Amino acid sequence: MIKYYEIGKEREENDITGDKKKGILMGILIGCVVTAGLFGIWSKVKDFEFGKKETEYEHVIMGWDYLADKKFVSEKSAESGYNTVAPLWYKIEGSKSDIDGVRLKITSDSEYVNLAHKNGYKVWAMLSDGFSPTRSRLIFENEDKMNSIIDTIVEDVDAKGIDGVNVDFEGDGRKNREGFTRFVSILSQKLKESGKVISVDVTGYDSYSLSSYYDRAELSKMCDYIILMGYDEHWSGSKVAGSVSSIGWVKGNIESTLEEVPPEKLVLGIPFYTRTWRVVEGQGVEVTNAFVNVRKAPSTDGEKLASVKKGTFYKLLGSVDGEEIAGSSKWYSINYNGSEAYVHSKYVSALDYGNEGRASSKAHAIRIQNNMLKEKNMQVALDEASGQNIAVYENGDGSLTKIWLEDETAIKKRMEIVKELGLAGVSAWRLGYEDESTWKHVVEGLYGEK
CATH class of the missing domain: 3.10.50 (Chitinase A; domain 3)
Known part of the structure; x- marks a missing residue:
């Protein structure tokens, strides 16, 4: 005897035909499917309510992984805040004068790729020229070497299931412009035959020697993405303090780039770093000799506190007469680590740095x-x-x-520009520089607070 239910009543049957059995089995199957479906929907609802639903970001949100460390792909993409990683796996190195001594170093990792894919990341292996335009020129001028390097990269990308390549060559102006464009053209064509993505990093427009290296209009035709490195407005060589990526400067460079690159292909590179500036304002003293001794008294017999190199600068307190050196008895009194100290005028210059100041x-x-x-x-x-x-x-x-400061304010202002100008996404230099809230600011800047 089999007991089953109809809507609103219970019924017993002693004799169930084969057709009825099929009907019941079908009913049970449908019921299971419906129940599973409802459970799945409920699970998604619960996940949404508690913020556990996996997010599919509309933008490319990439982090350059200079260390190529698997820890950066060990959690789900929806939890980390980024969906693409660019580990440094291909590096051109070796001789800068002999093409036979130029080689491609490969450190790609299948385990990294598999873990990244499992957790929802795309992997664009980074290709660097080691910041050597001279070596790059050797490659661009040798067709065999160039094709050999490109073919080796493409074979490795295919073999390990890597999603694409991020090209990071930072050159020296128009000397390498045509060669670099041709290199990218060949690499792009071969990658696309395998269904892979190619992106190229470019600078802003401040420095002609760097900026003119990139034929952005041509590169954008052959590449999936152009990544504008929106940082180093002020850098290690700057003598005036300032932001590495002020908001107006960033927007201006984006707008200039958009004259050559369509917005749907442009990704904004942002800094996950800043610079700490030491600034002397007003009257100062700067070392002009290769080095100078800082002394506790205005004499070579005075205790030597330090030997400092050319370009070092201090707050000027005044001038005094002391031991004569090279026909001059003039010494400058400076603030050295909070105490008064002395340097001879022969080896330094007294300068007025004004309100802008002198900085390192x-x-x-x-x-x-x-x-x-x-x-x-x-x-x-x-x-x-x-x-x-x-x-x-x-x-x-x-x-x-x-x-x-590179903080919530700065990050979200840049994300507003990305949205306003319809850019393809954002990329950060680099993974490992962030704190626990940095990627959260990026995502909230793009999509609002959850």
């Missing part, structure tokens, strides 16, 4: 920046000129520490 800097990751803010209890205010927050701290030697 060190690069720091965002996570280090944030630690410094807490430790030093720095004053933070909005700098209207850069569109960023700036932190200022007075040092013991009379100089100032200034940091243009």
